[in-house]
Amino acid sequence: MLAKRIIPCLDVRDGHVVKGVNFDGIKEVGDPVEFAYEYNMQGADELVFYDITASHEGRGAMLDVVRNTAKKVFIPLTVGGGIKTIDDFRETLRAGADKVSVNSQAVQNPELIREAADIFGSQCVVVGIDAKKVSNGKWTVYINGGRIDYNLDLIEWVKKIEKLGAGEICLNSIDTDGVRGGYDIEMLNAVCDTVKIPVIASGGCGKIEDFCDAFKNTNCSAALAASLFHFKELTVNEVKSYLINHGVPVRDVSNNLSPRLF
Amino acid sequence: MIAIIDYGAGNIFSVKNALDMLGIESVLTKERKVIENSDAIILPGVGAFPWAMSELKKSGLVDTIKHEAAKKPFLGICLGMQLLFDKGYEFEECDGLGLIPGKVDKINEPELIIPHMGWNMLEYNIKNCPLFEGLPGNDYVYFVHSFKAYCDDKNIVAYCEYGDKVPAMVWNGKYVYGAQFHPEKSGKIGLKILQNFSRLIK
Numbered sequence: 001m002l003a004k005r006i007i008p009c010l011d012v013r014d015g016h017v018v019k020g021v022n023f024d025g026i027k028e029v030g031d032p033v034e035f036a037y038e039y040n041m042q043g044a045d046e047l048v049f050y051d052i053t054a055s056h057e058g059r060g061a062m063l064d065v066v067r068n069t070a071k072k073v074f075i076p077l078t079v080g081g082g083i084k085t086i087d088d089f090r091e092t093l094r095a096g097a098d099k100v101s102v103n104s105q106a107v108q109n110p111e112l113i114r115e116a117a118d119i120f121g122s123q124c125v126v127v128g129i130d131a132k133k134v135s136n137g138k139w140t141v142y143i144n145g146g147r148i149d150y151n152l153d154l155i156e157w158v159k160k161i162e163k164l165g166a167g168e169i170c171l172n173s174i175d176t177d178g179v180r181g182g183y184d185i186e187m188l189n190a191v192c193d194t195v196k197i198p199v200i201a202s203g204g205c206g207k208i209e210d211f212c213d214a215f216k217n218t219n220c221s222a223a224l225a226a227s228l229f230h231f232k233e234l235t236v237n238e239v240k241s242y243l244i245n246h247g248v249p250v251r252d253v254s255n256n257l258s259p260r261l262f
Numbered sequence: 263m264i265a266i267i268d269y270g271a272g273n274i275f276s277v278k279n280a281l282d283m284l285g286i287e288s289v290l291t292k293e294r295k296v297i298e299n300s301d302a303i304i305l306p307g308v309g310a311f312p313w314a315m316s317e318l319k320k321s322g323l324v325d326t327i328k329h330e331a332a333k334k335p336f337l338g339i340c341l342g343m344q345l346l347f348d349k350g351y352e353f354e355e356c357d358g359l360g361l362i363p364g365k366v367d368k369i370n371e372p373e374l375i376i377p378h379m380g381w382n383m384l385e386y387n388i389k390n391c392p393l394f395e396g397l398p399g400n401d402y403v404y405f406v407h408s409f410k411a412y413c414d415d416k417n418i419v420a421y422c423e424y425g426d427k428v429p430a431m432v433w434n435g436k437y438v439y440g441a442q443f444h445p446e447k448s449g450k451i452g453l454k455i456l457q458n459f460s461r462l463i464k
Contacts, residue, residue, distance in 0.1 A: 001423055003381040003402060040449070045381055071279050076404060076447050096275055098447060121308050123377055123406040167377055167406075198379050221380060251381040251402040253449065 003251040004215050004243070005045035005222035006236050007200065008229045010035055012081075013052050015061030019230055029230055032065045033072065039229065040073045042236035043253035047073070048101070048170075048224060051081030063095040070096025080128055080170075089116050093124060101170060103128035104143035107150055107157070110164055117165030126200075127166045129157065131187065132174040139187055146174045154187070155194055162195045169195065170224065172202040180206025183214040183223065192219040200224050208234055208242050215248045264288040264460065265300035267327070267342075269317040274306045277339065280446040280453060286460045292321045301463040302335040303327070305342035306446075311350035311366060311409070314341055315358065324359065331361050335462040336438045337393075343432065343440030344409060352409055361438045364413025371425040377408045382422040382443075384430055391419040393431065393439055393458045401451045403430070403443040410442065437462075 010017050016028045017035050036047050047069070051062045059082060066079055079092050080101030089100050100120075106113050106127050116125045130146040131139040131154045139154035158169060171191055173184030183201045192199050198221035201214045205225040214223050228234050240250045266277050268290040281288040288304075289296060297303060305327070307314055318324050330336070338346045347358045350366040358366070369376060381402040386394065394401075405422070411429040419431040419439075432440040439459070445452035 001383065002378065003383075005380050070276060071283070074276075074280055074283070074447060074453060075449055076406075076444075094275070096279065098276070121310070122408070123308060123379070168379065196375055198375055198377070219375075221375065252400065253402075 001249045002221075003045070003249050005200075006043075006211065006239055006250065007046045007048055007222050007224040008035075008039045008044050008236065009048040009050055009202075009224050009226040010230075011050050011052050011226065012062055012065060014055075014058045015065055017230070018052065019227060033068045035230075036069045036073045036077075039236060040075055043240055043251070044075065044236045045222070045251055046076045046078060048078045048080065050101075051079065053082065063091060066092065066095040066097050078126055080126070086112070086115055086119060089120060089124075093120060097124075099124045099126050099168070101126040101128045103130065104145075106161070107141060107143050107152060110160060113161060113164040113166050117167070122165045122167035125166050126168045126170055127161045128170045128172065129154070130172050130174055133187070137190065139190070142174060146172075146177070155190060158191050158195050162197050166197060168198045168200065168221075170200040170202055173204060176204030177202075179204055182206065182210040183218075185213065185217050188214065188218040188220050198222065208239055211239050212243060212246050212248060215243065216246070263300050264302045264304055264463075265297045266290050266304045266306060267297065267323065268292050269307070269314065269321055269323070276444075276446045277304055277306050280456055281460070284453060284457050284460070286457070292323065294322065294326050297323070297326055297330060300330075300334070302460065303330055303337070304459075305336070305338045305345065307339065307341035307345070309341055311341065311344060311352040311358070312354055312356040314345060315350075315356055318345075327359060328361065331359075331438050332436075334437060335459060336361075337459050338438075338440040339446070340407060340442060340444055343442050344411060346432070346438060346440045347411055347413065350409070362413060362417050362432055362434050362440065364411055364417070366409050366411055369408060369410050369425070369428070374425045377406050378410075378424045378428065379406045380404070381448075382424060382428075382430070384420040384422060386420050387415065388419045388433070391431070391433060392462060393455050394420070395458050397451060397454060403441075403445065403448040403451055403455075405430075405443045407442060411440075
């Protein structure tokens with residue numbers, strides 16, 4: 001049976017993992033390669049690096065992070081943030097990413113999804129979405145890190161994304177993001193009921209039960225979380241044990257981490 | 263020395279990275295001579311079936327692959343596994359390498375989420391496949407694909423369950439193996455499978 005995936009997300013600026021504190025302050029919390037290795041050992045199913053650097057030098061640093069991680073960590077890596085062109089896709093994949101995530105740029109230029117899927121295959125095209133509720137059963141898509149309302153209907157957008165050949169959707173709820181009160185179940189259901197490609201739940205996870213709620217109450221394929229794992233409130237292993245005890249199929253690595261395997 | 267055939271497909275560095283980590287010598291190549299002189303061959307790949315076959319033809323490697331796969335360990339990964347069969351039906355009918363009888367077509371189940379993406383558990387169909395030696399059991403590996411192999415049960419070493427059964431590892435009983443999953447992205451289990459493959463080298 002296909003396992004539900006647990007995906008730690010790392011925000012990276014100029015080659016360092018950072019964590020925003022109350023919107024204004026950002027603090028560096030460590031080396032992304034070390035974080036990636038640690039999460040891998042804990043049983044993470046995939047990793048996401050999100051580049052929040054604006055500068056050109058920062059992009060180079062990000063690619064070095066990907067290159068170094070890909071030499072040590074043998075699970076899928078997704079890289080997002082600042083991807084604008086087919087060339088950005090190419091250099092990110094060549095650095096060792098398995099998937100590339102696009103967000104604002106895809107909203108403004110949807111053809112980028114089709115082109116990338118045609119050239120590199122749908123499996124490596126993830127479309128990230130930041131959306132916010134307008135009224136009952138209606139959400140709109142935001143760009144620029146959730147700052148600008150694009151007045152684009154979420155459901156229309158996900159239908160279009162699927163048609164253009166995206167392989168996966170990472171759905172972030174602006175309403176629940178940072179609040180830590182759980183994933184946005186209503187919005188997830190609206191999207192999962194609309195498309196037949198995998199959907200990753202993002203935004204709002206604050207405790208171990210939130211993972212279980214997302215998997216039990218929606219058809220999402222994976223759940224992403226950042227601060228819970230960064231600040232070591234939970235390990236991926238703890239989350240998985242909890243999910244196994246609650247009947248959610250996950251990849252249990254507790255039996256195969258032994259170095260004696262080799 | 264393992265030759266990893268480089269025909270411009272996707273993230274082939276990850277296969278090399280995994281072999282490097284294991285201390286197994288390998289080279290990325292599309293040179294016929296290098297492939298002929300190698301001890302084993304890996305055919306990786308992501309992308310579309312007809313495109314990959316046309317790239318292999320352009321590089322003049324189709325006959326080399328067929329010839330070498332009869333003499334030394336050969337592992338196709340993901341699309342590289344699908345290319346082992348007689349025919350593919352992605353966009354159009356296209357001849358494959360014909361190393362294992364069967365065809366490759368869509369996972370045809372409308373209620374399923376496609377691609378089949380993520381970690382799925384291997385269910386063993388043939389015992390004693392050397393690539394699975396020493397695995398601890400409950401072995402999850404990483405898949406991402408929308409097409410699958412339709413072939414004789416006797417060539418299927420392991421399935422996974424996704425709607426209907428999906429061939430996860432195929433074998434011609436001699437040198438030719440194919441993994442629908444990505445061993446290079448399947449954590450320790452995948453690394454162990456690659457190590458087992460390298461141990462087939464005489």
